[in-house]
Amino acid sequence: MTSRSSFLRRVAGLARGTGGLTRARSGLLALSLAAGLLVAGAAAAAPAGASGAALTVYSGQHVQTTQALVNAFEKKTGIQVNVRFDDEDVLADQMVTEGGHSPADVFFTENSPPLQYLASKHLLAPIKKTTLAQTPSKYNSPQGLWAGVSARVSVMVYNTSLIKASQLPTSAMQLSQPQWKGKIAIAGSETDFQPIVTSIARTYGNAAALKWLEGVKANAGSHQYPDNETIADEVNRGQVALGIVNQYYWYRERAEIGASNMHSQIAYFAPRDVGYVVDVSGAGILRSSSNQAEAQRFVAFLTSAQGQQIIAHSTSFEYPIASGVTTAQPETPFNQLQPNPISIAQLGTGAQAIKLLQEAQLL
Numbered sequence: 536m537t538s539r540s541s542f543l544r545r546v547a548g549l550a551r552g553t554g555g556l557t558r559a560r561s562g563l564l565a566l567s568l569a570a571g572l573l574v575a576g577a578a579a580a581a582p583a584g585a586s587g588a589a590l591t592v593y594s595g596q597h598v599q600t601t602q603a604l605v606n607a608f609e610k611k612t613g614i615q616v617n618v619r620f621d622d623e624d625v626l627a628d629q630m631v632t633e634g635g636h637s638p639a640d641v642f643f644t645e646n647s648p649p650l651q652y653l654a655s656k657h658l659l660a661p662i663k664k665t666t667l668a669q670t671p672s673k674y675n676s677p678q679g680l681w682a683g684v685s686a687r688v689s690v691m692v693y694n695t696s697l698i699k700a701s702q703l704p705t706s707a708m709q710l711s712q713p714q715w716k717g718k719i720a721i722a723g724s725e726t727d728f729q730p731i732v733t734s735i736a737r738t739y740g741n742a743a744a745l746k747w748l749e750g751v752k753a754n755a756g757s758h759q760y761p762d763n764e765t766i767a768d769e770v771n772r773g774q775v776a777l778g779i780v781n782q783y784y785w786y787r788e789r790a791e792i793g794a795s796n797m798h799s800q801i802a803y804f805a806p807r808d809v810g811y812v813v814d815v816s817g818a819g820i821l822r823s824s825s826n827q828a829e830a831q832r833f834v835a836f837l838t839s840a841q842g843q844q845i846i847a848h849s850t851s852f853e854y855p856i857a858s859g860v861t862t863a864q865p866e867t868p869f870n871q872l873q874p875n876p877i878s879i880a881q882l883g884t885g886a887q888a889i890k891l892l893q894e895a896q897l898l
Contacts, residue, residue: 590829593642594642595726596643600851623726627653639821640829640833641819646816648726650819658822660680660820662680662834666834667679669835675879683838684838684846684856687727687854688781688872689781690785693799697776707810708747718775719776721758721778724897727814733888739809758778783852807873840860847861847862847863
């Protein structure tokens with residue numbers, strides 16, 4: 536796994552999520568927020584508050600979503616929460632290295648593979664059944680070792696001046712074909728991209744998935760970017776015609792710059808296509824945590840109606856998936872999506888996708 540310096544990108548994402556800021560103001564706010572979050576990270580070793588309890592959360596989730604949830608949990612319980620932000624793959628590797636000495640109590644991710652990776656290393660404790668019951672079982676750990684919290688879905692984002700809706704591919708597999716040369720953008724190092732690679736490999740085999748990656752890489756050419764935020768922005772500015780991102784990147788950009796400044800749209804691949812994948816964000820508890828009861832309360836809060844309502848109204852535009860809560864944002868309703876029915880267990884630890892991405896020299 537590779538480190539991608541996305542801490543500052545995530546902070547920049549928070550700046551983008553605050554409304555119609557200019558790019559200059561967004562950059563200044565990002566730097567300010569970065570300084571504040573670095574201080575927050577250093578506070579992880581600070582003593583607990585008046586309640587006498589404190590939790591350390593390692594979070595690969597978006598900053599604004601995590602902070603809103605943490606603030607509400609602290610207010611509700613009096614339990615202090617210190618958050619350490621970084622890419623989820625970086626944090627997962629860190630916890631494996633730390634082993635039983637990790638200061639982390641809870642791991643909060645954007646995607647399921649890093650949680651499955653920790654589970655495979657026997658580093659996660661079972662989640663209470665009452666908490667797991669708040670989320671549909673297909674979005675939880677198959678072993679009951681983490682709970683699904685929210686979801687997002689992969690989509691095409693395309694520039695409406697460069698390509699017509701009728702010209703869009705119906706399958707992600709078509710993007711490796713010669714007619715897309717110079718017209719597509721990818722972010723191969725994004726953990727969000729790994730579930731798509733796994734979906735293709737599970738459906739067509741590793742050899743076909745590698746050939747697809749090599750074709751997509753060649754077609755992208757210089758349009759290989761470090762993250763999905765950049766893809767959404769480059770497509771909207773007309774620098775490239777099409778990219779694959781999770782849906783919320785487009786919605787967040789529209790919230791930032793306004794609908795009148797959007798020159799792009801999103802579209803879905805054909806129902807059940809290998810590129811049409813739902814990614815699940817989840818939370819697990821470290822077996823080594825000395826704050827098991829408080830950690831269980833935190834994960835239960837994330838999947839509770841209160842926690843899910845925070846996600847439902849969040850400008851991160853993720854889908855709440857627990858406690859029967861639905862999004863309040865103007866997105867395609869979650870129950871109307873028709874993704875590839877690949878399971879959490881089939882998505883696995885991400886190792887299969889990572890190996891293929893490395894072979895294609897995209898990692």
